[in-house]
Amino acid sequence: MANLIDGKAIASKIRGEITAEIAALKTKGITPGLAVVLVGEDAASKVYVSMKEKACQDVGIFSDEHKLSADTTEAELLDLIDKLNCDLRIHGILVQLPLPKQINTERVLEAISPHKDVDGFHPYNVGRLVIGKPVFQPCTPYGVMVMLKETGIDLNGKEVVVVGRSNIVGKPVALMCLAQHATVTICHSRTKDLAAKVGNADVVIAAVGVPEMIKGNWIKPGAVVIDVGVNRVGEKKLVGDVEFGPAAERASAITPVPGGVGPMTITMLLQNTVESARRTCR
Numbered sequence: 001m002a003n004l005i006d007g008k009a010i011a012s013k014i015r016g017e018i019t020a021e022i023a024a025l026k027t028k029g030i031t032p033g034l035a036v037v038l039v040g041e042d043a044a045s046k047v048y049v050s051m052k053e054k055a056c057q058d059v060g061i062f063s064d065e066h067k068l069s070a071d072t073t074e075a076e077l078l079d080l081i082d083k084l085n086c087d088l089r090i091h092g093i094l095v096q097l098p099l100p101k102q103i104n105t106e107r108v109l110e111a112i113s114p115h116k117d118v119d120g121f122h123p124y125n126v127g128r129l130v131i132g133k134p135v136f137q138p139c140t141p142y143g144v145m146v147m148l149k150e151t152g153i154d155l156n157g158k159e160v161v162v163v164g165r166s167n168i169v170g171k172p173v174a175l176m177c178l179a180q181h182a183t184v185t186i187c188h189s190r191t192k193d194l195a196a197k198v199g200n201a202d203v204v205i206a207a208v209g210v211p212e213m214i215k216g217n218w219i220k221p222g223a224v225v226i227d228v229g230v231n232r233v234g235e236k237k238l239v240g241d242v243e244f245g246p247a248a249e250r251a252s253a254i255t256p257v258p259g260g261v262g263p264m265t266i267t268m269l270l271q272n273t274v275e276s277a278r279r280t281c282r
């Protein structure tokens, strides 16, 4: 039976450290500030944004929330971003994704100052990650790496299989594993014989968005399983991209959903915001 990688516990430990760092910054007259921009009425996005706001309050970050209507134009959003780029109280800017279809997401992400890009989505920060000199790293993949480190899992020479190639999870987590000297395979919807690819992995990172599509019997005995998927089934139940029960019987360690990668994502957002405040003040 696998060890459970308790994302909630790791996140809570790191949040304690962040709280202390912020208290120290405040004695120097600096309060880290995070602007969160939500466009539209997407129910899941609303939940995430309120979780981010609460997390900011808990650790002492000034949280500046902007809720815009679903028919907001791209020009209006770009205008707000310009203001936030110049606002000295704000060290981090996060525009919640997905955006309504009248807005070009790439243009918006490029408008955020790379120095305030705590999501790590600006092409400048993506490029820094690619060349192995990261500045702001995207929160979910960053959280995955911290979880592995805190659990004492060394990636050097390991076979890592990432399922999913999105810009926010799959691609960046693959690059981060490469930087830790893993041999990385990135799988996606056109991959042939996914079961065999997964079966070869010492570490499986699932970021697909299809409930329980990675079957427990694909997992190599003793492998580590990181499940990034957050899928709502029915009214209340949340499940990951991995068939948890059967996978846990074969894996040496596994993350649960909920309580795995999710809490780490928000923690790394707080961390990036504090880091940004510290940099501005140096």
Ligand SMILES: NC(=O)C1=CN([C@@H]2O[C@H](COP(=O)(O)OP(=O)(O)OC[C@H]3O[C@@H](n4cnc5c(N)ncnc54)[C@H](OP(=O)(O)O)[C@@H]3O)[C@@H](O)[C@H]2O)C=CC1
Pocket: 140, 163, 164, 165, 166, 167, 168, 169, 170, 187, 188, 189, 190, 191, 194, 207, 208, 209, 210, 213, 228, 229, 230, 231, 261, 262, 263, 265
């Ligand atoms: N815990 C957290 O903090 C976060 C969780 N998530 C969750 O992670 C999951 C992935 O998110 P995200 O990366 O944004 O999703 P995307 O939809 O952007 O990407 C999904 C990826 O999975 C691939 N894929 C889809 N179906 C299959 C399949 N049947 N077999 C193999 N690959 C497949 C797609 O391939 P292709 O490119 O070919 O289309 C794509 O690359 C979601 O459940 C999301 O909710 C996301 C962000 C943060």
Ligand SMILES: Nc1nc(=O)c2c([nH]1)NC[C@@H]1CN(c3ccc(C(=O)N[C@@H](CCC(=O)O)C(=O)O)cc3)C=[N+]21
Pocket: 047, 048, 051, 094, 095, 096, 097, 098, 119, 139, 140, 230, 238, 257, 258, 259, 260, 261, 262, 263, 265, 266
């Ligand atoms: N600009 C931007 N940055 C993001 O980082 C971003 C985004 N847009 N859009 C959506 C995704 C998704 N995401 C999650 C954050 C926390 C949990 C999380 O804490 N999940 C809890 C459960 C929460 C629940 O009950 O719904 C858990 O897994 O334990 C999940 C998913 C950040 N994202």
